[in-house]
Amino acid sequence: MKNIFKAFGVLFVGLTLFFSSCEEEQIVYNPVSGQTLASFSTSAKNLPVPAEGNSVNIDITASTESDVARTISVEVDPTSTATPDQYTISNPGIAAGKFVGTITVEGNFDALPEEGATMLVLNLKDVSDSNDLTFGNETVTITLFRKCDEAPTPGEWIINMEDIYGDGWQTTTGNGGPGISITLSDGTVFEVGLCTPYEENSYDCTGFDTVFDSDAPDWTSGSATIEIPDGIESAEWYFPGDNWEEISFSIVAPNGNIVAQGNPGTPAGPIEIDFCAQ
Template identity: 50%
Template sequence: MKKYILIIAVLFAFVSCEEETIVYDSENGQTLANFSVSSILVPTPTEGASTTVDVFVSTKTDSERTISVEVDPSSTATADQYTLSGLTIPAGAFGATLTISSNFDALPEEGRANLVLNLVDVSGSNDLVIKDSPLNLEFYRECPITAGDWVINMTDSYGDGWQTDSATGGSGLTITLGDGTVFEVGLCSPYGSAAGTFLGDGECTPNNGSEGTATITIPEGTESAEWFFPGDQYGEIGFEIISPNGNVAGGYESADAGALTIDYCK
């Protein structure tokens, strides 16, 4: 009989432990706070741009709370290049949406301005714990595509034309417009066939194996253009891209293959 009593006692203790639950107090408990994302790119057209990021907190109160942020010393963005708003958590809410706006005129003509924000405080919150994850924003100018003739000046330091994604020639630099039009240009190679509209009409001469110029025409109303370079087998290839305004808008020399960033502001 004692053995049965012992088994029942153990089972009762086990069931009691199983039913024990912990209830988090969302009003008086510890407050955790963090940004919803860690990094954002902000392309900025002439009229300016805005982006949003949520700030989450794990508790709520019956009154408004203020979110405090500080600019990290590693930031390169200046105060005239951006504005912040939305730093108030409404009563009864578990967070707020922070809005960051960028100013085209104040941004650098080339490169990017970097803004790093640290979450510092949430007023009226109990035992606040902030997740150590700053918000990193990169602002840069975004201009509409300039219609007209784009010139690509191409070189090969060895003088035997381009070998891109193949040791015997390969694909060329491709420009794909939003309407599906594709241009492909490059220096001819004497070692094999090369795709696209290459200089030399399939025959290489001493001159067009070392350097050459191609021109493509981007029509009015083009909303997008993707520039892609397939690669450089031997580290010999170079080119510069000249906009219809006569400015160097992009280029490449012995770098990794991939999408090219074109500065349409030029």
């Protein structure tokens, strides 16, 4: 029995020495003089840009500190689709004694595409006064796009309407049907369209309500106006359809810009308004 305890004691001492030697061989990271790993804090950012402009900050982390301010260097990757007039990059760098700095990307609303988005791809190239520099996440993609207020501009909106056959609108049936509807956030509903000579319209249409006659003025075109007051948060526009593929229309905002159009054959559904043009 004594021999068993003695053997166990020798084994315990040996294991203790083994683990002690392993602990002594561990490498302790040095945040001052060690190797510097630099990295973007993210690989992707969205930048919606309203008319008044917008910017996004992107952090760059360095694993070591420095007693002087450090400059961050980035370059635009050839895969970028954004043009230089669409953005501005500023590089404030990393302050002395700090591990994290930022770059700022600002979007230019006027230069951005009216529809869709554009991509700015940046590569992290250098962080000055950093020891034995290596990179982690060294690329970031910023997606820039216009962000427009979806509240309709207060004032007079004009809806211009045409029928290429010249017999008014037939939207859901061969004889007539509803017109374009506009539903405001306060519950107000407008309905506009060209009258048809084949049936009595259920709304205050534009045109004539007499039986079709070749001697009467034609039913080819007409315009309607609606007044959208201040404080309206949204307006939903809906087109009921084009039974004979003869109907076209355009919607003009108070500033005079055409913000939506429909051509003969446009299917029934919501009308997409270009809020950036209103």
